[in-house]
Amino acid sequence: MKKFEVVIPEKRIEVVRVTYYIDAESEEQVKKLIEDYEFTDKAEYWDTKESQWGFDVDDVYYDEAEIREVKE
Secondary structure (H helix, E strand, O other): OOEEEEEOOEEEEEOOOEEEEOOOOOHHHHHHHHHOOOHHHHOEEEEEOOOOOOEEEEEEOHHHOEEEEEOO
8 A cells, every 4th residue: 555645735723822011001001002903013022822722724725735655
């Protein structure tokens, strides 16, 4: 029996925790910046943690599969 490697593109949705630092007068001010979509303009990106929830597969592109025989 032959062995094949099959590579199929997948579109994945992943939820990760991203840490930012921001100078503000209060927590309410930070919430307001988030609500007004101004937060990321004023905050400093710090770190992205690995996903603790994994990911969901949104779509699989079977028609773009790449198949090649593996020679052992």
